[in-house]
Amino acid sequence: MAITGASDARTVPPAPPVATMPVSLEINGRRHDLRLDPRTTLLDTLRDHLHLTGTKKGCDHGQCGACTVIVNGQRINSCLSLALQHDSDKVTTIEGLGQPDHLHPMQAAFVKHDGFQCGYCTPGQICSAVAVLAEIKAGIPSHVSPDLAALMHPTNAELRERMSGNICRCGAYSNIVEAIADVAGAVA
Amino acid sequence: MKFDTPAGINPIDRMAVVGKPHDRVDGARKVTGTAPYAYERHDVVPDALYGFILGAAIAKGRITGIDTAHAQAMPGVRAIVTYQNAGKLTLGSKNTAKLLAGPEVEHYHQAVALVVADSFEKARAAAAAIHVDYGRAAGHFDLAAAAKSAKSDGGEDEDGSKSPPIDRIGDFAGAFAAAPVTLDATYTTPDEAHAMMEPFATTAAWTGDALTVWTANQMIAWTREDLATTLGLPKDKVRVDSPFVGGGFGGKLFLRADAVLAALGAKATGRPVKIAMQRPLMFNNSTHRPATIQRIRLGADRSGKLTAIAHECTSGNLPGGSPETATDQTKLLYAAPNRLTAQHLAVLDLPEGNAMRAPGEASGLMALEIAMDEMAEKLGMDPVEFRIINDTQVDPEKPERPFSQRQLIKCLRDGAATFGWSARDARPGRRRDGDHLIGLGVASAFRNNINFKSAARVRLGRDGVVTVETDMTDIGTGSYTIIAQTAAEMMGVGIDRVVVRLGDSDFPVSAGSGGQWGANSSTSGVYAACVKLREAVAARLGFNAPDPDFIDGHVRSGNRSVALADAAKDGDLVAEDTMSWSGLSRKYQQSTFGAHFVEVAVDAYTGEIRVRRMLAVCAAGRILNPKTARSQVIGAMTMGVGGALMEELVVDKRFGFFVNHDLAGYEVPVHADIPHQEVVFLDEADDKVSPMKAKGVGELGLCGVGAAIANAVYNATGVRIRDYPLTLDKHLDWLPTV
Ligand code: FES
Ligand code: FES
Numbered sequence: 001m002a003i004t005g006a007s008d009a010r011t012v013p014p015a016p017p018v019a020t021m022p023v024s025l026e027i028n029g030r031r032h033d034l035r036l037d038p039r040t041t042l043l044d045t046l047r048d049h050l051h052l053t054g055t056k057k058g059c060d061h062g063q064c065g066a067c068t069v070i071v072n073g074q075r076i077n078s079c080l081s082l083a084l085q086h087d088s089d090k091v092t093t094i095e096g097l098g099q100p101d102h103l104h105p106m107q108a109a110f111v112k113h114d115g116f117q118c119g120y121c122t123p124g125q126i127c128s129a130v131a132v133l134a135e136i137k138a139g140i141p142s143h144v145s146p147d148l149a150a151l152m153h154p155t156n157a158e159l160r161e162r163m164s165g166n167i168c169r170c171g172a173y174s175n176i177v178e179a180i181a182d183v184a185g186a187v188a
Numbered sequence: 189m190k191f192d193t194p195a196g197i198n199p200i201d202r203m204a205v206v207g208k209p210h211d212r213v214d215g216a217r218k219v220t221g222t223a224p225y226a227y228e229r230h231d232v233v234p235d236a237l238y239g240f241i242l243g244a245a246i247a248k249g250r251i252t253g254i255d256t257a258h259a260q261a262m263p264g265v266r267a268i269v270t271y272q273n274a275g276k277l278t279l280g281s282k283n284t285a286k287l288l289a290g291p292e293v294e295h296y297h298q299a300v301a302l303v304v305a306d307s308f309e310k311a312r313a314a315a316a317a318i319h320v321d322y323g324r325a326a327g328h329f330d331l332a333a334a335a336k337s338a339k340s341d342g343g344e345d346e347d348g349s350k351s352p353p354i355d356r357i358g359d360f361a362g363a364f365a366a367a368p369v370t371l372d373a374t375y376t377t378p379d380e381a382h383a384m385m386e387p388f389a390t391t392a393a394w395t396g397d398a399l400t401v402w403t404a405n406q407m408i409a410w411t412r413e414d415l416a417t418t419l420g421l422p423k424d425k426v427r428v429d430s431p432f433v434g435g436g437f438g439g440k441l442f443l444r445a446d447a448v449l450a451a452l453g454a455k456a457t458g459r460p461v462k463i464a465m466q467r468p469l470m471f472n473n474s475t476h477r478p479a480t481i482q483r484i485r486l487g488a489d490r491s492g493k494l495t496a497i498a499h500e501c502t503s504g505n506l507p508g509g510s511p512e513t514a515t516d517q518t519k520l521l522y523a524a525p526n527r528l529t530a531q532h533l534a535v536l537d538l539p540e541g542n543a544m545r546a547p548g549e550a551s552g553l554m555a556l557e558i559a560m561d562e563m564a565e566k567l568g569m570d571p572v573e574f575r576i577i578n579d580t581q582v583d584p585e586k587p588e589r590p591f592s593q594r595q596l597i598k599c600l601r602d603g604a605a606t607f608g609w610s611a612r613d614a615r616p617g618r619r620r621d622g623d624h625l626i627g628l629g630v631a632s633a634f635r636n637n638i639n640f641k642s643a644a645r646v647r648l649g650r651d652g653v654v655t656v657e658t659d660m661t662d663i664g665t666g667s668y669t670i671i672a673q674t675a676a677e678m679m680g681v682g683i684d685r686v687v688v689r690l691g692d693s694d695f696p697v698s699a700g701s702g703g704q705w706g707a708n709s710s711t712s713g714v715y716a717a718c719v720k721l722r723e724a725v726a727a728r729l730g731f732n733a734p735d736p737d738f739i740d741g742h743v744r745s746g747n748r749s750v751a752l753a754d755a756a757k758d759g760d761l762v763a764e765d766t767m768s769w770s771g772l773s774r775k776y777q778q779s780t781f782g783a784h785f786v787e788v789a790v791d792a793y794t795g796e797i798r799v800r801r802m803l804a805v806c807a808a809g810r811i812l813n814p815k816t817a818r819s820q821v822i823g824a825m826t827m828g829v830g831g832a833l834m835e836e837l838v839v840d841k842r843f844g845f846f847v848n849h850d851l852a853g854y855e856v857p858v859h860a861d862i863p864h865q866e867v868v869f870l871d872e873a874d875d876k877v878s879p880m881k882a883k884g885v886g887e888l889g890l891c892g893v894g895a896a897i898a899n900a901v902y903n904a905t906g907v908r909i910r911d912y913p914l915t916l917d918k919h920l921d922w923l924p925t926v
Binding site for chain 1: 211212214215216217218219220221222223224225227228230257258260261262263264307308309310313382383384385386387432433434435436437464466467468663664665666815816818819820822823824825826827850851852856857858859860862863864865
């Protein structure tokens, strides 16, 4: 097989180079000073510039939750924001929660309850789950909370509602909710 | 090793490791994000360029011009690959449509160009600056319209979908005409997408004339072969590596555009290139489960015995494509002396139809098991009992051929007891819970067992660690874990003394992951290799007894006991073997069985359907790991909820493409849709299928779920919906008045 040059002989003057901009991020407790193409999402910054590939890209359009990370204590879809929007922000990724030899309790619960199969949605599920329990603890209501003023509890309905932005096509949902409930019980 | 006689007692029967609910051996890596997927191979390819694929904007026709000049001039662009400069590409044996269009376009979003640039952002921007002119041709996009001219066509043997075009037993027409109770109904299933979470992704690198692709793929050997064919390379110049695969469900069975284009982009630039296909391109670029139109006719006597069964299915595909073999299970599931199954295939110019989890049976049971429910009601029988009295223990077409094991009746009975089936009111629309109508539904599950040749290599190291190498893949199925369990059992060591390496075409060729053949076939290959290793160990240690015991890290015979590791004192011991099958599947029909029970609540005002409870009882031979097997089944049940209630690729019949081609438009179940799920495995060991005595479960769990839900919805509402998915608009106007 042979590859020749560009398929079109017409020449167009080269476009000006892309300007980069500085940004400083604190990721898993470590500061990173970067210069980035302003179009770079937080997700691609993590995966391609910092090689933190635990955070996954499932859709790049805010439709699946695989890219969920925790920014300043709140979970977000990292594909939906540009890195430059996060100057000085504190980002926690799956790598920051735990490592194979010292798992975060949520990671351990996912292994114990087999809350995954292919593992591709898993880091997002786990980051989401950690943040969900914090949201419930903080009394932030959801669509299914029966009483907005009362104490929130990590009921099955609350967990399923709050986790619904994280798709698992392998269908591990029933086990994921058991893993989260296990951790919630342990913390409570 | 050839498996041609039923298995006797063997070391697996000890079940000290096999059959235990071990946590996944790759679990810690997956939950920490340290398992590397295809696009994430900074460890082996630190300097890859970025590829971005442009898809065709027409469904059928020709490319009349491609202007890449602006794109080429954009910052960071290293190469643009189109059919004009790609060189000769040969269609792989398992692809129906070409993976790079030009000048003809065969389907919408077929790849037209690849831009390679030094960042993702630059590649994406440049792809948007390519201008393509098309000459659009008329195409066929409407299955119902094309069905009229559909020809008879059969399935292939290889993937177990072997329905011939037309199959007649006895006199269907006569028996149907004579039957006192009959049903004649037509059901439809829509096009569905695999929608696995990891996109198609490949990192490709050349070393001289040798190519390595780190890619997301289920079938390493098929893909190596087809990549070599497509690029015109000798097979030994192609290496495929897929240690972790983010789901596949059939979507990653074959070579796809990302692998071919990454290889071409890397060739063009002299640098490694990585591509993750953008999600909105995936649905039309790749394969899908084809839509079906299924007509089912049942005839029974007044006692409920079926006398006549007919199932005809029409699906569509690109020229050269295969039919959706949705009549497969109907040939084997219920007894009746007079039978007819037939398949028709229309030519459509939609993207390629191909296997998605439980191809054939998933769609076929969605229809057949509603028909059984409708028939039970006509007969005034309980749907569980109706299925039980029509059970068969032999292949209904060849009565001299028994099933190797068939416990469908026990699945139904145990399930009914566990689920509280007796609480069901046979009269629909009677049970209420506040604003909700409550319904219970049942369906049989059936999926054939397929065995595929599978090889493995095992090595005993000086440290006593057993390493298994095979090109088998783990797509979430648990292969790493059950293979480790198999080797541990065979060599008499703990699972922590086993290392499993998968997915590399440098390793012996396995069965791969598909058709629920992976677990049984690949562990059987490991079994065969371990038998050889045991012989080598025994010989090295000077055991004369024919078959010493391998237990607790020792080899024992009589009073003599030697540490296993001693056998490798003077150097590693390596053994390799292939398990192949012959004969027994002709003598015995090998299938897996189950029963699905579902409770739904239908909002009496809005018609919204929610699944409240789900139970699957499965009979699938020995369960190698109840934890990972259960996950396979609940995952399949979840996909069944999707198929029943929401999944549908909507066809634009004017322009010929799937409209809802992303994860916002193509709805799959989310957490809120799925209740707690129960799974029961019957205690089985099938000695006719392999020395592992195991069969698959990964597809069985999906088979019948959709119909069980549809039947539960009918039981709740009294409105029968025969067109999937069951969306609320299809019954809202007919719901009982509140
Ligand atoms: S990758 Fe961000 S939501 Fe899917
Ligand atoms: S584990 Fe595969 S998508 Fe969730």
